[in-house]
Amino acid sequence: xxxxxxxxxxxxxxxxxxxxxxxxxxxxxxxxxxxxxxxxxxxxxxxxxxxxxxxxxxxxxxxxxxxxxxxxxxxxxxxxxxxxxxxxxxxxxxxxxxxxxxxxxxxxxxxxxxxxxxxxxxxxxxxxxxxxxxxxxxxxxxxxxxxxxxxxxxxxxxxxxxxxxxxxxxxxxxxxxxxxxxxxxxxxxxxxxxxxxxxx
Amino acid sequence: xxxxxxxxxxxxxxxxxxxxxxxxxxxxxxxxxxxxxxxxxxxxxxxxxxxxxxxxxxxxxxxxxxxxxxxxxxxxxxxxxxxxxxxxxxxxxxxxxxxxxxxxxxxxxxxxxxxxxxxxxxxxxxxxxxxxxxxxxxxxxxxxxxxxxxxxxxxxxxxxxxxxxxxxxxxxxxxxxxxxxxxxxxxxxxxxxxxxxxxx
Numbered sequence: 001x002x003x004x005x006x007x008x009x010x011x012x013x014x015x016x017x018x019x020x021x022x023x024x025x026x027x028x029x030x031x032x033x034x035x036x037x038x039x040x041x042x043x044x045x046x047x048x049x050x051x052x053x054x055x056x057x058x059x060x061x062x063x064x065x066x067x068x069x070x071x072x073x074x075x076x077x078x079x080x081x082x083x084x085x086x087x088x089x090x091x092x093x094x095x096x097x098x099x100x101x102x103x104x105x106x107x108x109x110x111x112x113x114x115x116x117x118x119x120x121x122x123x124x125x126x127x128x129x130x131x132x133x134x135x136x137x138x139x140x141x142x143x144x145x146x147x148x149x150x151x152x153x154x155x156x157x158x159x160x161x162x163x164x165x166x167x168x169x170x171x172x173x174x175x176x177x178x179x180x181x182x183x184x185x186x187x188x189x190x191x192x193x194x195x196x197x198x199x200x
Numbered sequence: 201x202x203x204x205x206x207x208x209x210x211x212x213x214x215x216x217x218x219x220x221x222x223x224x225x226x227x228x229x230x231x232x233x234x235x236x237x238x239x240x241x242x243x244x245x246x247x248x249x250x251x252x253x254x255x256x257x258x259x260x261x262x263x264x265x266x267x268x269x270x271x272x273x274x275x276x277x278x279x280x281x282x283x284x285x286x287x288x289x290x291x292x293x294x295x296x297x298x299x300x301x302x303x304x305x306x307x308x309x310x311x312x313x314x315x316x317x318x319x320x321x322x323x324x325x326x327x328x329x330x331x332x333x334x335x336x337x338x339x340x341x342x343x344x345x346x347x348x349x350x351x352x353x354x355x356x357x358x359x360x361x362x363x364x365x366x367x368x369x370x371x372x373x374x375x376x377x378x379x380x381x382x383x384x385x386x387x388x389x390x391x392x393x394x395x396x397x398x399x400x
Contacts, residue, residue, distance in 0.1 A: 056248065
């Protein structure tokens with residue numbers, strides 16, 4: 001079987017959310033799996049000098065409008081959380097803890113997080129919220145609470161983000177297919193051609 | 201007849217070039233004209249704190265790859281000029297001088313400039329080059345050379361760019377359809393739907 005597609009995203013990224021709703025089906029059409037890899041764009045921006053979109057003059061206003069319109073264009077439920085962008089460190093920690101045990105459950109969890117923060121506009125930044133969503137996805141809540149006190153679990157978001165930066169990741173969503181990088185939910189069409197006809 | 205689509209672009213923008221090869225046909229399918237409006241992104245970035253893509257860590261490397269791949273994906277001739285990004289003030293001055301007399305000729309000129317710098321990778325930054333391209337597009341070269349010494353012609357790129365910023369323009373290509381803004385050649389699909397089905 002061909003290598004899975006690497007799917008890097010930030011839980012606080014609406015464009016990552018849009019991509020998350022489409023990438024598995026796209027990959028499956030071409031016999032591919034998808035490795036979901038949440039990261040923290042805040043750490044990426046420390047390296048690249050980037051800023052969250054809402055903070056950029058002119059572009060910030062446009063981005064908000066574009067996100068709402070893109071959701072309507074794609075037919076996806078989308079509600080802006082009051083606090084945006086928001087922290088997602090707790091959710092990323094829970095994700096990788098789940099991922100080490102069960103990839104399918106971790107993916108269900110990631111989907112549940114995105115459904116909460118952008119499908120319904122809820123605040124998912126608090127650790128208790130991130131944990132409650134994990135419990136609902138089938139996690140052992142007591143074990144998770146213990147794990148979240150361990151240094152390796154706490155450091156995991158930084159470790160994963162640093163590894164992503166090493167591979168060139170600078171935004172969300174960001175995909176790598178057999179070494180070829182694609183940035184943005186608006187590159188899914190190019191990815192589709194890449195997967196169906198091979199490199200071009 | 202419906203209002204024309206405003207098409208803002210920088211001659212030094214590959215994504216603007218890609219859009220320039222597709223926008224007139226897209227607009228015509230929906231009974232629209234297109235008002236081509238070259239601007240200087242350098243002046244925009246003074247206001248927004250933006251940077252030319254090649255200067256941004258990680259993103260710059262990706263952008264170069266994405267531009268080449270996008271050209272292949274779209275089936276467009278594309279050669280990277282050795283100097284990139286490059287100045288296009290002279291070309292913008294020539295464009296608006298032509299535009300004041302003959303919109304069709306000005307558009308032919310803009311197409312010729314893009315064909316030179318990205319279709320063939322030529323350096324179009326020198327005034328003599330910009331003027332030679334205008335002459336080939338049918339401009340009165342002697343009259344153009346005189347005009348280019350006039351303050352109003354010299355200031356025109358700044359005037360047009362300032363007016364664009366007032367309308368929210370922060371990148372290239374940037375389109376406005378009946379007040380609705382679309383940024384990027386990868387929004388042509390959303391524009392197509394907007395034009396065919398109305399606002400969504």
